[in-house]
Amino acid sequence: MTELWNVLADHFSEFSTGFWVTVRIVVISFVIAMVVGTLVATMRIAPVKLLNWVGGVFVEVFRNTPLLVLLFISYAGLRRAGLPISAWVAGVGSLGLYTSAYVAEALRSGVFAVGKGQIDASLSLGLDYPRTLRYVILPQAVRTVIPHLGSLTIAMIKNSAIIGVSLLALEDLLHQARLVNSRTFQTDEVFFWAAVGYLILTLLTTLAVRRLEVRYAIHR
Amino acid sequence: MNYLFDPSNWEWLWSGNNLEFLLKAFLINLEIAAIAIVFSLIFGLLLALTRLSKLRPLALAGGVWVDLWRNLPLIFIILYLALAMPPSWQDAYEDVVPSFFPEALQSGRVFAGILGLVLYNSAVIAEIMRAGILSLDRGQGEAAASLGLTYPRQLRYVILPQGLRRMVPATVSQLITLNKDTTLVSIIAISEVMRAGRTLSSGFTAFVGGVEAPLLQVFIFIGLLFVAVNLALSRLSRRLEVRERKRTAGPVGGVEDQTALVTESS
Numbered sequence: 001m002t003e004l005w006n007v008l009a010d011h012f013s014e015f016s017t018g019f020w021v022t023v024r025i026v027v028i029s030f031v032i033a034m035v036v037g038t039l040v041a042t043m044r045i046a047p048v049k050l051l052n053w054v055g056g057v058f059v060e061v062f063r064n065t066p067l068l069v070l071l072f073i074s075y076a077g078l079r080r081a082g083l084p085i086s087a088w089v090a091g092v093g094s095l096g097l098y099t100s101a102y103v104a105e106a107l108r109s110g111v112f113a114v115g116k117g118q119i120d121a122s123l124s125l126g127l128d129y130p131r132t133l134r135y136v137i138l139p140q141a142v143r144t145v146i147p148h149l150g151s152l153t154i155a156m157i158k159n160s161a162i163i164g165v166s167l168l169a170l171e172d173l174l175h176q177a178r179l180v181n182s183r184t185f186q187t188d189e190v191f192f193w194a195a196v197g198y199l200i201l202t203l204l205t206t207l208a209v210r211r212l213e214v215r216y217a218i219h220r
Numbered sequence: 221m222n223y224l225f226d227p228s229n230w231e232w233l234w235s236g237n238n239l240e241f242l243l244k245a246f247l248i249n250l251e252i253a254a255i256a257i258v259f260s261l262i263f264g265l266l267l268a269l270t271r272l273s274k275l276r277p278l279a280l281a282g283g284v285w286v287d288l289w290r291n292l293p294l295i296f297i298i299l300y301l302a303l304a305m306p307p308s309w310q311d312a313y314e315d316v317v318p319s320f321f322p323e324a325l326q327s328g329r330v331f332a333g334i335l336g337l338v339l340y341n342s343a344v345i346a347e348i349m350r351a352g353i354l355s356l357d358r359g360q361g362e363a364a365a366s367l368g369l370t371y372p373r374q375l376r377y378v379i380l381p382q383g384l385r386r387m388v389p390a391t392v393s394q395l396i397t398l399n400k401d402t403t404l405v406s407i408i409a410i411s412e413v414m415r416a417g418r419t420l421s422s423g424f425t426a427f428v429g430g431v432e433a434p435l436l437q438v439f440i441f442i443g444l445l446f447v448a449v450n451l452a453l454s455r456l457s458r459r460l461e462v463r464e465r466k467r468t469a470g471p472v473g474g475v476e477d478q479t480a481l482v483t484e485s486s
Contacts, residue, residue, distance in 0.1 A: 064450035065443040066400035068414060073443065077436030080421075081223050154291070161293035165407055174296055181303065191300045195292055202291040 007189040011180045018176030019197045025092055025160045025172060032096025037103025044108050062101035067159055070094040071166045091163040091170050099156045106148045110141035143216045150209030157201050173197045232433035238420060245416030246445050248324045249402040256337035257395055264345030271350050289343035295404050298336035302408040305332050324411055333405030341398050345391060352387035353379060385464060392457035396450045417442050
């Protein structure tokens with residue numbers, strides 16, 4: 001047991017730097033995923049065939065490609081092609097776009113849950129399409145998809161660990177854990193503390209989502 | 221854009237046996253996925269039943285197990301297993317692995333990858349199945365019990381066929397995720413498609429007089445392989461879903477609603 005605490009005490013600075021890098025990756029990717037996801041969802045439900053199609057292709061491509069492949073393409077691939085992209089941009093860009101495809105699908109299903117009658121009612125009241133979206137559909141859709149967006153966020157936290165071990169030199173929690181392990185060889189202890197770090201993030205998010213759900217739940 | 225579509229940058233695909241090399245490596249991914257899917261479904265069902273058990277301590281232990289594994293990053297689990305697994309486990313794997321398996325799956329090193337995939341995905345699938353069973357009307361089990369069916373028979377003939385069928389879309393979408401996640405075993409040096417892609421684009425082929433394979437194009441091609449297989453899987457699942465809906469009373473909506481169901485019931 002003392003071994004366990006010694007590892008944490010000796011390498012606390014590495015663990016905490018890694019933890020905060022992971023938090024930063026997650027927060028930035030979350031913003032990208034939400035913004036792009038909302039845009040793509042809007043395209044998919046817009047009354048323009050071409051936009052529907054573009055949105056559909058985006059979703060299917062980013063949802064069905066492994067994140068590791070996206071990271072290879074966006075970092076090493078683009079660099080070899082002569083585009084000097086930084087590890088941070090490639091990392092959060094890949095994770096953000098990958099998650100945004102799922103977010104778009106979640107929002108779209110939420111919009112369908114709102115019901116056509118509401119949209120018709122809003123249009124017949126004289127609101128144009130963007131306003132119908134802004135004031136009638138999205139506020140309701142977002143509420144119904146909170147649990148799903150929550151589980152996507154948790155998946156994103158877990159996926160962020162892929163960034164640190166792939167060729168991108170972002171020193172996130174798992175990356176730091178591997179560095180410490182390569183110096184101390186106390187694998188069980190090092191990975192225990194890294195697991196604690198990830199569980200703090202995933203379980204806290206689970207709790208936060210549950211609170212949001214209770215607060216914004218629509219009782220039908 | 222010109223660089224991306226320049227035919228000379230795609231020449232590698234048709235030259236030599238590059239294409240065959242990549243596809244063979246991709247097959248390894250599909251095989252790892254197939255093995256992991258079978259075991260994840262089996263253990264997922266067992267875990268779901270454990271969590272629903274009437275024995276409190278057993279249900280609680282199942283809950284802790286499931287919540288632990290599904291809340292850790294899969295890549296973390298695989299890396300840890302690869303570093304910490306005792307060599308005797310790898311030997312045991314090499315002893316039991318059938319000889320008709322491809323060579324890449326014969327080595328004990330791949331065991332950490334498969335075990336990690338199964339630990340993680342069985343926990344996720346257990347939650348999906350549990351949500352499906354819980355979404356059934358209580359009356360179903362009670363009616364079966366009052367007809368004199370024992371608990372195993374209630375499960376076998378009444379609860380599982382209905383509860384699991386409802387969750388087919390959510391399960392398939394998790395299996396698609398599993399298929400993508402097989403690329404993660406490249407981290408522990410299994411020669412699957414990611415490794416093959418790196419070998420091809422390492423510049424070595426150009427050095428020995430072949431055609432240069434640019435990394436960007438190689439990995440775009442690998443991405444498209446996954447898109448093709450995963451799209452086929454999801455189309456298949458949608459077709460099954462439509463057929464089921466015609467046959468039985470309306471199941472629980474699409475994938476999104478089911479994921480919501482999983483989060484709500486946990």
